[in-house]
Amino acid sequence: MISGLGALDALSGPQRFGGATGPLAAAQPSVSASDFxxxxxxxxxxxxxxxxxxxxxxxxxxxxxxxxxxxVVDAVMSAEQTLQAAISIRDKIVTAYLEVSRMAI
Incomplete structure (x- = not known):
């Protein structure tokens, strides 16, 4: 795993959905905005x-x-991978926001 993004692991597994498991766990997330x-x-x-x-x-x-x-090479390569992962995550968050903003209510 890329070292700079370890904090996002906190949102995996049963904790991600407030301890719920099974097929309905994804449908009823209880993670608060402050956790995210x-x-x-x-x-x-x-x-x-x-x-x-x-x-x-x-x-x-x-x-x-x-x-x-x-x-030096190891540090720079790690930084490059971390930065590219952060940029990808940012792009996914922006894309998700745009999708939600286009939804009809």
Whole structure:
């Protein structure tokens, strides 16, 4: 799993639907808006932390610090994967919002 998005795992399994299981669990979600927003905020914070860590490792290497090239590449690749996942999630949220806004009431 991509490290920056671990907070979204909090919304999986029976907890996602308030402990309900079975075919009707998805039809009656009881996750509050604050739970969703806190999960998204935590995912964003982890993404920012991963990006900051990659920047820090890169700057240390550029300044001549004791950092291996492999560590820099690993940090930058992790940051890139995390950022792309965050962008994909953002795009899905925007698409879902647009779909809901187009629904007839």
């Amino acid at each position: 927003s806190s999960a998204v905020a935590e995912a964003a914070n982890r993404t920012i932390h991963t990006l900051s860590q990659a920047e820090s490792v890169s700057m240390t290497a550029l300044e001549g610090g004791n950092v291996q090239a492999r560590d």
